[in-house]
Amino acid sequence: MLSRTALARAFALPLEQLPRSSITTTTTTFRACLHQATTTTPSHNHHHHPEAPLSATPRAHTSTPFQQPRFRTAEDAIPQTRADVPLSKQPVAPTFEAPLKVSQSLLDMLPNLTSQRPHYITAHLHDRPYLLTAGDQLRLPFLMPKVKPGDVLRFNRASLLGSRDFTLKSGAKYLDERLFECRVRVMGVESEPLRTKEKTKRRQRHVRTVTSKHRYTIMRVMDVKVKTAEELMEEGAVVVESAESAADVGLKE
Incomplete structure (x- = not known):
């Protein structure tokens, strides 16, 4: 060819x-x-030197253990103390025009209330009362805006606070928020099943179908705390007559 x-x-x-x-x-x-x-083959073999067989014994003694990076979980994202919360997200301390007024009878009965646990509270949110204790799960009848799972909120409006035998009441509509602390944590959002409703009007053959699917905010009560007499005095409480006291502790009837 x-x-x-x-x-x-x-x-x-x-x-x-x-x-x-x-x-x-x-x-x-x-x-x-x-x-x-x-000429090519010997030059390639000349630069290639077979290595010694690998041994795990020297490497095991000389190497340091490597710790793998830990992935963030849902528990890490939830702050445990006030120090874990960024300064931009910490609540602003309320300002009061006058110091807290307490009576001597309140200071004498307050240790009985603080030592008897668990405590319950009747907290008010949008003028709706909620009877809560530590560990309860609260489902609000609406979707609270501008909150995220993990946020810690404080209920500062309460009309009643007590334990098994003692009750803390006030002559006003709400108790002074300097007497107690009620903190809740936002757990998430819950949706109800889809609802379908047929609507029609008189003398009309047209039937209109309306669907609705509401969402609710789920919270868990973290702590219900009654402040002690020492804490109230450190915060600047003033001892006055019983008639001028912000609240009073009494036995349950």
Whole structure:
């Protein structure tokens, strides 16, 4: 074939059938190929040194244990103390025009109320009362805006606070918020099943179908705390007559 190279013709035909000129060219080309192969291979083997077999014993003694990074979980995202909450998200301390007024009878009966646990509270949110204790789960009848799961809120409006035998009442509509602490944590949002309702009007054949799916905010009560007499005095409470006291502790009837 005319398209074959000299090296291919050299392997395909015996040397007796080839002309002398082609034999010389083929031998030179073949020798050149062999020369390149022999010069390339030893140089590659000269730079390659087989490594010693790997041993795990020296590496186990000299290496340090590697601790994998810990992924953030839902528990890490929830702050446990006030120090874990960023300053921008901490609640603003309320300001009061006058100090808290307490009577001597309140200071005398307050240790009985604080020592008797658990405490309950009747907290008010949007003028709706909720009877709560620590650990209760509260489902609000609406979706609270601008809150996220993990946020800690404080209920500062309460009309009643007590324990099994004692009750803290006030002559006003609500107790002074400096007497107690009620903190809740936002757990998430709960949706009700889809509702379908048919609406129609008189003397009309058209029936209109309305769907609704409400969502509610779920909270859990973290702590219901009644402040002690020492804490009230440290915060600047003033002892007055019983008639001017902000609240009074009494036995349950």
